[in-house]
Amino acid sequence: MSKYLPKLSELKKEFDEKPSVLKGDYSPREWWNLPVEFRDGNWCFPAKPEVLDDLGFANPRKWAATDEDWQLPSGWQKTISDGLHSRLRKYRSLKLFLDACVRCGACADKCHFFLGTGDPKNMPVVRAELLRSVYRNDFPLVEKILKGFSGSRKLTEEVVKEWHMYFHQCTECRRCSVFCPFGIDTAEITIMVRELLNLIGVNNNWILGPVSNCNRTGNHLGIEPHTFVQNINSLAEDIEDLTGVTVEPTFNRKGAEVLFITPSGDVFGDPGVYTMMGYLLLFHHIGLDYTISTYASEGGNFGLFTSNDMMKKLNAKMYHEAKRLGVKWILGGECGHMWRVVHQYMNTMNGPADFLEQPVSPITGTRFSNAAATKMVHIAEFTADLIHHNKLKLDPKRNDHLRTTFHDSCNVARGMGMFEEPRYVLRNVCNSFHEMPENTIREKTFCCGSGSGLNAEEYMDIRMRGGFPRAHAVRYVKERHKVDSLVTICAIDRASLPPLMRYWNPGVSVYGLHELVGNALVMQGEKKRTTDLRENDMAGFEDGGDDEE
Amino acid sequence: MKKVLMPLGIVLFLALLPYIGVQYAGLSYLFGVIIPYTAFTVLVFGFLLRLVDWLRRPVPFRIPTTCGQEKSLDWIKQNRFESPSRSWEVIVRMLFEVLFFRSLFRNTKAELHKDANLAYGSHKWLWLGGLVFHWSFLVIVLRHSRFFFVMVPGFADVLTHVDGFFDIILPAFYTTDALILAAITFLVFRRLNDAKMRLISLQTDYFPLFLIAAIVVVGVLMRYVVRVNIMPVKDQMLRLVNFSFDAPGEIGALFYVHFFLVSVLAFYFPFSKLMHAGAVFLSPTRNQCNNSREKRHVNPWNADIKFRTYAEYEDDYREKMKKANLPVEKE
Numbered sequence: 043m044s045k046y047l048p049k050l051s052e053l054k055k056e057f058d059e060k061p062s063v064l065k066g067d068y069s070p071r072e073w074w075n076l077p078v079e080f081r082d083g084n085w086c087f088p089a090k091p092e093v094l095d096d097l098g099f100a101n102p103r104k105w106a107a108t109d110e111d112w113q114l115p116s117g118w119q120k121t122i123s124d125g126l127h128s129r130l131r132k133y134r135s136l137k138l139f140l141d142a143c144v145r146c147g148a149c150a151d152k153c154h155f156f157l158g159t160g161d162p163k164n165m166p167v168v169r170a171e172l173l174r175s176v177y178r179n180d181f182p183l184v185e186k187i188l189k190g191f192s193g194s195r196k197l198t199e200e201v202v203k204e205w206h207m208y209f210h211q212c213t214e215c216r217r218c219s220v221f222c223p224f225g226i227d228t229a230e231i232t233i234m235v236r237e238l239l240n241l242i243g244v245n246n247n248w249i250l251g252p253v254s255n256c257n258r259t260g261n262h263l264g265i266e267p268h269t270f271v272q273n274i275n276s277l278a279e280d281i282e283d284l285t286g287v288t289v290e291p292t293f294n295r296k297g298a299e300v301l302f303i304t305p306s307g308d309v310f311g312d313p314g315v316y317t318m319m320g321y322l323l324l325f326h327h328i329g330l331d332y333t334i335s336t337y338a339s340e341g342g343n344f345g346l347f348t349s350n351d352m353m354k355k356l357n358a359k360m361y362h363e364a365k366r367l368g369v370k371w372i373l374g375g376e377c378g379h380m381w382r383v384v385h386q387y388m389n390t391m392n393g394p395a396d397f398l399e400q401p402v403s404p405i406t407g408t409r410f411s412n413a414a415a416t417k418m419v420h421i422a423e424f425t426a427d428l429i430h431h432n433k434l435k436l437d438p439k440r441n442d443h444l445r446t447t448f449h450d451s452c453n454v455a456r457g458m459g460m461f462e463e464p465r466y467v468l469r470n471v472c473n474s475f476h477e478m479p480e481n482t483i484r485e486k487t488f489c490c491g492s493g494s495g496l497n498a499e500e501y502m503d504i505r506m507r508g509g510f511p512r513a514h515a516v517r518y519v520k521e522r523h524k525v526d527s528l529v530t531i532c533a534i535d536r537a538s539l540p541p542l543m544r545y546w547n548p549g550v551s552v553y554g555l556h557e558l559v560g561n562a563l564v565m566q567g568e569k570k571r572t573t574d575l576r577e578n579d580m581a582g583f584e585d586g587g588d589d590e591e
Numbered sequence: 592m593k594k595v596l597m598p599l600g601i602v603l604f605l606a607l608l609p610y611i612g613v614q615y616a617g618l619s620y621l622f623g624v625i626i627p628y629t630a631f632t633v634l635v636f637g638f639l640l641r642l643v644d645w646l647r648r649p650v651p652f653r654i655p656t657t658c659g660q661e662k663s664l665d666w667i668k669q670n671r672f673e674s675p676s677r678s679w680e681v682i683v684r685m686l687f688e689v690l691f692f693r694s695l696f697r698n699t700k701a702e703l704h705k706d707a708n709l710a711y712g713s714h715k716w717l718w719l720g721g722l723v724f725h726w727s728f729l730v731i732v733l734r735h736s737r738f739f740f741v742m743v744p745g746f747a748d749v750l751t752h753v754d755g756f757f758d759i760i761l762p763a764f765y766t767t768d769a770l771i772l773a774a775i776t777f778l779v780f781r782r783l784n785d786a787k788m789r790l791i792s793l794q795t796d797y798f799p800l801f802l803i804a805a806i807v808v809v810g811v812l813m814r815y816v817v818r819v820n821i822m823p824v825k826d827q828m829l830r831l832v833n834f835s836f837d838a839p840g841e842i843g844a845l846f847y848v849h850f851f852l853v854s855v856l857a858f859y860f861p862f863s864k865l866m867h868a869g870a871v872f873l874s875p876t877r878n879q880c881n882n883s884r885e886k887r888h889v890n891p892w893n894a895d896i897k898f899r900t901y902a903e904y905e906d907d908y909r910e911k912m913k914k915a916n917l918p919v920e921k922e
Contacts, residue, residue, distance in 0.1 A: 054707045063786040064703055073790055132892060134648040135875045141645075142870035145796050148694070148717060150787045151701040157709060167791050190593070193793040219656045223688070223695045223721075224867060225876035227656060257899055258907075267908050268915035294917050336917060337904050350651075351896050358898035366901055386654055390888045412663050412676075416884040423663055430666060457654075459661030459674035459881055466667070481699055481711040485658040485673070514709045 046083035046502040050545060053506070062160030064151065073162050074175065074195060078204045080107040083503025086210060086496065089250035094243065096254045097352075101243025107206065112199065118242040119197050125238045126177065136234050139226045140177050143170060149218035149228075154488050155211045158507030163208050166218035166228045172204055173235055206244050209235045211504060213493035214347070214379075215452035220485050232494075237349040249495035252344045256356050261306035261340035270336045273309050277319050284577070286569035289326040291334055294367070298333035299404060301364050304375025304421075305342040305533035308554070314536045316575045317376060317554025323563050324425065324556065328405045328433060332373065338363035341380040342533060346387075347495040354391040357383055360418075361392050371401035372418040376554055378451035378493065378532035381420060385458045389416040406431040420454075422463040422531055425559060429470045435564040440571070441472035443581040444527040444553070447519045448475065449512065449539070450487035451532035461485075464531050464555050471562040476523040482515035492538035505538065506545050513546035520547055529553045595783065598798035602805050602852075609851035614844045622847045623827060623839035630854035637861025642869050653888040656876040658697075662885075676882040685878055689871055692718055692725075717781070724774035727767040728803070730754060734765070738828040768811050775804045799865055802856055809849040819843040 048056070061067035069076075091102035101115045115121070130137045149166040151157065156164035163169065171193070178194035195201070214229035239245065252262035259266055265273065271293050278289050292298065304321065308314040325332055338359040345353030364372050374384055389395065398417040401410040408427045410419050428434050448468055454460045461484050468475055482488050491509025492501075519525040528539055528550055536554055543550040561574045572583045612618035659670025671680045672687060687693040700714035734750050737743040755763030779800050782792045813819045823840040830837050859865070872878065880886075905912065905919055912919050 057703060057707050058705060062703075063790055064701075066786050068786045069790045131648060132651060134645060134650050134873070135654065137648055138645055138870050138873055138875070141641075142864075142867045142874070144864045144867050145791050145793065146695075146717060146721070147781075147785070147788045147791060148698050150791065152699075157701055157703070160703070162787070162790050165787060165791060171791070191597070191794045191798075193795070216656055219876055220658050221694055221697055221699075223692055224871050225656055225688075225694065225874035227654070227876045230654070260904065266911060267917055268911045271915045271917065294912075296918070336912070337901050351894055354894065355896045355898045358896070359901075362898070363901060384884075386883050387652055389883065390652055390890050391893065393887050408664070411885065412661070412882075413884045415887045418884070426667075427664055430664070456656050456658070459657030459659060459670075460663070461660050462667045463663060479711070486697075486699075510707070511709055514707070 044499065044502045046500050047506060047545070048083075048503065057160075060160065063162050063165075064156065064160040069162060073168050073171070074193075076163065078200065078207055080203075080207070083501065085207070086246040086248050086498045086501050089245045089247045093247065093250050093254045094245075097250065097257070099243070099245070099250070100241055103243065107203075112202070112244065114199065114202065114242050114244075118202075121241050122197060122202075122238050125241050126234075129234050129237070133230070133234070135227070135230045139170065139224075139230055140174050142224045143167065143174070143226055144224075145171075146223065148221045148223060149226075152218045152221050153212075153228075154215070154217070154491055154511045155213075155504070155508045158491070158510035159211070159504070161211075163204070164211055166212075166222075166226075169208050169212055169228055170226065170231050172201070172208055173231055176201060202239070202242070202244060205235055206239060209239070210246060210496060211508070213452065213489045213491070213496060213508065215489040215493060216456040217452070217486065217488070220456060233346070233350070236347065240349060246495060246498075248498035248501075249344050249347045252342075252495070253348055253352060253356065256340050256344065259339075260335075260337045260359065261309075262342055262344060263306045263310050265306060265310060265339070267336035270306075270309060270339055274318070274322075274334065277309075277315055278322060280575075281319055281322060284573065284575065285323070285565055285571060287323070287326065287565045287567060289322045291322055291325075292332075293334050293336055295333035296367050297369075298367065299331040299370050300333075301338070301367060301369040301372045302332045302334050302375070303338055303341045303360060303372060305377045305380060306340050307342070307533035307537055308375060309339070311533075311537055313540070313552055313557070313576070314533055314554065316557040316560070317536065319575050320554065320556030320558070320560030320563075321375060321421070323560040323565060324434075327435070327563050327565055328428065330404065333367065333369070335363045335367070341375055341377045343380060343383045344495055346379055346383055350387075353383060353387060357388055358392045360384075360388065361395055361398075364395070364417075365397045370399045371413075372398070373401075373421060373424060374418055375421050376531035376533065376556060378453040378534060380453075380533075381460075382453035382457035384416065384418050388418070403427055405433050420460065420463070422460065422467055422555065425556070426463040426466045429467060434559075436471055436559075436562045437564050438471050438473050438562050439582060440561045440574070440580050441558050442474070443574070443578065444472060444558070445474040445476070445523065445525045446472055446527040446529050446553070446558070447478055447516065447523075447525045448483070449478075449490070449516075449528055449530040449532075449535060450483055451530060451535055452487060452489050452493060454531060455485055455487045467555055467559065468529060471558045474523075476519045476525055478515040478519050482511065488512040488515065490532075490535050490538045490542060492542075493534055497534060497538050502541070506542065509538070509542040510546065512539075513542050516543070516550055517547050520550060526550055527553050529555055529558060531555050594792065594794050595797050598794050599801050601798065602801040605802075605855055606805055606809070606848050606852060609847040610844050613847045619842070619847065620838050622851050623842070624831070624836060626851060626854050627831060630858040634857035634860050638866070638869060641861050641866050642873075645870070645873055649891045650875050650879070651890040651892065653879050653881075653883040654875055655879045655881045657881050661881055674881045676880050676885070678880065681878060681880055685872065688877055692722055695721060716777070720774050720777040720781070723770050724778060727771035727774060730767045731765075731771065731807075734767075738825050739832045741829065762814060764815075768807065768814075771807055772804065772811075775800055775807070779804075795864060799856070799859070799863065802852060802859070806849060806852045806856065809845060809852065813843070813845050813849060817843070817845055819846050 085107035255264035659673025
C-alpha cells in the first residue's frame with residue numbers, strides 16, 4: 043500500500059466517525075478560519091527548477107508544500123493582483139462568475155472532492171469564495187464600515203497556500219456548473235487561479251513536467267520520435283501475434299488523407315496501449331489512408347491545466363502538422379480534456395483551418411457538418427457512423443467475457459455533449475452493458491478524481507477520495523449486474539481508474555472503447571482468435587471448441 | 592450567529608429611521624422625495640452600468656456547459672435545449688433558465704451513509720422556494736403599478752383580481768403576500784438549518800432576505816392592520832413618476848417605513864449579489880451555442896503565442912528520425 047494512502051478500512055472509519063458538514067454536522071468555525079494542513083498524500087510535488095527554466099516560468103526553486111516558507115518572489119501580491127485584474131478585463135466569464143453567485147448552495151454537494159473529503163472548502167461555492175473574498179476586498183470601504191459584512195479578506199501567504207490546496211482539489215470537471223442556476227463554472231475560476239499561481243511559482247510537477255515534455259518532444263511522456271515509432275510498431279507486432287493480421291501504420295507521411303492524433307498515454311501506458319491496438323485494427327479493417335505524427339504526437343493538452351497561453355502553444359502543433367503533411371482532415375482519439383480543447387478552444391485559438399477540408403468519411407461518405415470549421419472528428423463519431431452504415435464486421439460475442447458499464451468522461455460530457463455515440467458503439471461491440479445510476483452518468487457524471495493533472499502517485503490520498511463517488515456508482519452495478527469492466531473514452535481515465543478500482547472495487551478492470559472494438563472486429567485473413575487484445579481468454583472461443591463464426 | 596443578527600439589526604435600524612424621522616422630526620420630504628429619487632437613480636444607472644461593465648468584457652471562448660446530447664450525426668437525436676446549436680435553441684434554453692429555473696430543477700441531495708454509501712435523492716425544495724419567491728415578487732411589483740398610473744393598467748387589475756382570489760377577508764387577501772413570506776421564511780431557515788448552508792452564508796445573503804421580508808411585513812400591516820389612507824399615497828407616487836418635487840400630503844408614518852426600505856433595496860441592488868438578475872442573462876456557459884466545431888468563434892484578443900515549430904523539432908531530432916526511417920524535410 044502506498045504511503046500516500048490510508049487503508050480502505052481506515053478511510054471508511056473516517057467517513058463514519060469524523061464529523062463533517064456533508065453529514066449535517068455544524069462547523070464550529072467559519073470557513074475562513076479553518077486551517078490549511080499539508081500532509082502526505084494531499085499535495086503534489088512542485089515543478090522541478092529545470093522544468094520551469096525550460097518553460098521560462100517564474101520562480102524556479104526547490105520547495106515543498108509542507109515548508110513553512112514557500113519562497114514566494116518579492117512583490118508577489120502585486121503580481122497576483124495585477125494578474126487578476128488583467129484577466130477580469132479579458133474574460134467576461136471570470137468577472138461574471140465572481141459577481142453573480144448568490145450562495146444558494148445548489149452546487150454544494152455536487153463536487154466529487156466534497157463528497158470524498160467532507161471538507162467544506164471543497165464545496166464549489168466556497169472554492170470560488172476563496173478567490174471572491176480577495177476580489178471583493180477591492181471595496182474596502184464597505185468592509186471597514188460593516189466589518190465582516192461582505193466576507194472579504196486580504197491576500198496573504200496563507201491564502202496562497204489555501205488556493206494551492208483547493209484549486210488542486212478541483213479537476214475542472216464542470217459538474218457544479220450543471221446545477222448552478224447561473225451556470226457558474228468553477229473550472230473557469232480554477233483555470234484562472236492556476237494561471238495566477240504559476241505567475242509566482244506555485245505549481246505542480248505532474249502538470250508542468252508533461253507540459254515541458256510536450257513542448258520539446260511533442261508529447262507529455264517525453265517520447266522521442268524513434269521511440270514513439272518503435273512503440274507503435276511493437277504494438278503492431280503484438281497485433282500480428284494475436285490475430286495473424288499485419289497492420290502497417292505510417293508516420294509523418296505527407297499526402298495521407300487523415301492525420302490521426304491520440305493521447306500519448308495510448309502509445310505508452312497500460313491499458314491505453316490496448317486501445318491503440320483497437321485503433322490500428324479498425325483503420326486496417328476499413329483501409330483508412332492515415333498517418334500518425336511524431337511531432338504532433340500528443341492529443342492531450344496539459345496547457346489547459348496551466349494557462350490558456352500554454353494551451354494554445356501546445357495545441358498549435360496539431361494544425362501546424364496537418365498543414366505540413368497536407369492531410370484533408372484530422373481524426374482524434376479517445377480523450378477527455380483533449381476534446382474539451384479541440385471542441386471549445388482549438389479553432390478559436392489556432393484557426394481558421396482553411397488549409398483543411400470539411401471532414402468526410404472515406405468509407406461511408408458521411409460529411410461531418412458538425413466539424414465543418416474545426417475539421418477534426420472524434421473517433422467515437424467516426425466509428426459510430428461506420429457501424430451505422432454497416433461497414434464493420436463485428437462479433438460482439440468476442441466481448442462476452444466482459445460485463446461492461448460506461449463512464450462518461452467529464453470533458454466530453456459537459457464540454458462537448460457526446461453521450462450517444464460511444465454508447466452506440468459499445469452496444470454494437472459487446473452484449474453485456476449496464477448503466478450506472480442516472481445521477482452519476484451523462485451530464486451528471488462523476489470525475490475519476492484525478493483529472494486536470496492530478497494523477498500523481500504522491501497525491502493518492504486525495505485521488506482515492508475524489509474518485510469515491512465514481513467508484514461507488516461502479517460498485518452499484520458491480521453488485522447488481524456483476525459488472526467487471528469499466529469502459530471509458532479518456533486517456534486520463536485509463537491511467538487513473540485502475541488504481542481507483544483496485545482500491546474501492548477490486549476485480550473491476552478498465553477498458554478503452556476501441557479496445558472492445560478491436561476485440562470484436564473480424565479481420566480479413568485473421569487466424570482463430572481465442573484471447574482478447576490483453577491475451578485474456580474470451581468466453582466461448584476456447585481452443586478446440588467448434589464455435590462457428 | 593453574528594452573521595444573522597448583524598443584518599437583522601441593520602434592517603430593524605433602517606426601519607426605525609423613517610418612522611422616527613417622519614413622526615418626530617417632520618422629515619417627510621426627505622423620506623418621501625429626496626431619498627426615493629436618489630435611490631431609484633442609483634438603481635437605474637447602477638444596474639445599467641453593471642450591465643455595460645459586463646458586456647464590454649469580451650467572451651474569448653465558446654464554453655457552454657453541455658447538459659445533453661450535442662448535434663452530431665443525423666441519426667443521433669440532439670437535445671436541442673440542453674446542448675443548443677442554433678440561436679433560437681439558446682433562446683429557449685435561456686427562457687427555461689430565467690423563467691423556470693431549469694438548472695435548479697435538476698437539484699439533488701447527496702447523503703453519506705454508513706460503510707461509505709452514497710445516496711442521491713431528488714431535492715426540489717430550493718427550486719420550489721426560489722420559484723415561489725421570485726414569481727411572487729414579480730406579481731407584487733406589477734400589482735403596485737396601480738399606484739403609478741392615473742388609470743389602473745389592465746394587467747394590474749387582472750393580477751390584483753387573480754391574486755385576491757381568496758376573498759375571505761376585507762380587503763381582499765393577496766395570495767402572493769402569504770407566498771412570499773412563506774418563501775422567505777423557507778429561504779432563511781434553510782440557511783440556518785443545513786450545516787452546509789450555514790457555513791457558506793454571509794451577512795450579504797441574510798441582509799436582502801430580511802430587508803425584503805421587512806418590506807412585505809410593513810406592506811401587509813399597512814393593508815390589513817394599521818390601515819393607511821391610500822389616496823395621498825397614490826397622489827405622491829403620481830407626483831414622483833412625473834418628476835415633481837412637491838411635498839407629499841398627510842400619509843401615515845408606516846408608509847414611510849415601507850417606502851424607505853424599498854428605497855434601500857433599490858440603492859443596495861446594483862452593489863450586491865442581487866445583480867444576479869442581470870447576470871443570469873449573460874452567463875457564457877448558458878447563453879452560447881454548442882457549435883464551436885461547426886462555426887469558428889472569434890476571440891477579439893487572441894494572444895500571439897510562439898510555439899515550437901516542426902522545423903525546430905526536426906533540427907533537434909533529425910539524426911534519430913533518419914535512423915528510424917522517418918521522412919525528414921532537410922537532409
